[in-house]
Amino acid sequence: MVLYLVPLALTRVPSAMMATVPTAGVDFRDLLRSGQFSDLTVVCRGTEFKLHKVIACLQSPVFLAAVNSDFQEGRTGVIKIDQFDPETVRRLVEFLYTGDYDRQPQEPQPAQEQTQGTVLHVRVNAIADYYGVKALGHLATQKVKQAFQDNWDPKTFMITAKEALGASGDKTLHDSMARIAAQNMTDLVGCPELTDLVGDFAAEIMRHQGQKQAELVAMRQHAETGTARVTARFAKIIEEINQREYCRNTSCAEASFGCNIEQIDSPVGEPTYILRCSYCRCRH
Numbered sequence: 691m692v693l694y695l696v697p698l699a700l701t702r703v704p705s706a707m708m709a710t711v712p713t714a715g716v717d718f719r720d721l722l723r724s725g726q727f728s729d730l731t732v733v734c735r736g737t738e739f740k741l742h743k744v745i746a747c748l749q750s751p752v753f754l755a756a757v758n759s760d761f762q763e764g765r766t767g768v769i770k771i772d773q774f775d776p777e778t779v780r781r782l783v784e785f786l787y788t789g790d791y792d793r794q795p796q797e798p799q800p801a802q803e804q805t806q807g808t809v810l811h812v813r814v815n816a817i818a819d820y821y822g823v824k825a826l827g828h829l830a831t832q833k834v835k836q837a838f839q840d841n842w843d844p845k846t847f848m849i850t851a852k853e854a855l856g857a858s859g860d861k862t863l864h865d866s867m868a869r870i871a872a873q874n875m876t877d878l879v880g881c882p883e884l885t886d887l888v889g890d891f892a893a894e895i896m897r898h899q900g901q902k903q904a905e906l907v908a909m910r911q912h913a914e915t916g917t918a919r920v921t922a923r924f925a926k927i928i929e930e931i932n933q934r935e936y937c938r939n940t941s942c943a944e945a946s947f948g949c950n951i952e953q954i955d956s957p958v959g960e961p962t963y964i965l966r967c968s969y970c971r972c973r974h
């Protein structure tokens with residue numbers, strides 16, 4: 691076969707024809723909304739989702755195996771999901787068709803039904819782990835991390851971590867939760883729910899570690915303020931040396947100002963530095 695490269699100017703399409711050319715690719719969202727050409731149904735506790743095998747099975751090896759099996763799912767094109775709630779299934783389906791979920795804020799729910807956003811992401815991670823949709827598991831973990839970065843709250847963390855350990859088998863999510871815990875150890879050791887989450891002995895280790903971390907932070911802050919004080923003192927000494935022409939002691943016989951810096955060590959904090967006239971020893 692011979693391919694000819696045609697100059698762009700020659701390929702110009704008449705404007706009347708251009709109007710019929712779509713400006714973007716296929717929007718799978720519309721396909722999801724209309725259910726057109728649907729050949730796969732997912733039923734979750736009475737809620738039905740009209741899917742397409744080509745979209746669902748390309749992203750989930752578990753859906754693929756179910757559809758190809760001789761079991762009921764393969765014969766009927768109906769997959770039943772009972773171990774996850776319909777809202778979590780809806781998020782999975784939204785991801786399969788759009789590559790994201792809950793991009794638009796959800797309608798506010800009654801107070802008693804409100805669940806922490808991070809817990810919802812954990813459930814999404816769990817369903818992604820179960821159906822082998824790796825990209826969704828990764829996305830949900832990122833959303834959990836981002837949520838705690840934006841708004842850290844130890845109580846919410848405890849609830850979310852418990853859900854993550856109980857509902858999801860995704861080690862990446864567990865590792866992320868452990869990292870967040872380690873970064874906020876001093877906050878978590880004050881929570882009574884800690885023992886419930888990790889057990890008596892681990893909680894005790896964390897308490898000691900948290901205490902050590904708090905001590906280290908205090909020591910570092912103390913050292914930092916000490917360094918700042920010394921730096922400020924030296925700036926003053928340099929300024930004094932640069933500006934002073936004569937000793938401030940009027941009876942000092944020295945014609946021009948010469949000086950020494952004296953260091954007085956302190957047993958508790960940083961040393962003190964004193965600027966002295968090298969002739970009469972008065973302080974400056």
Ligand SMILES: [Zn+2]
Nearest residue numbers: 937942967970
């Ligand atoms: Zn002097």
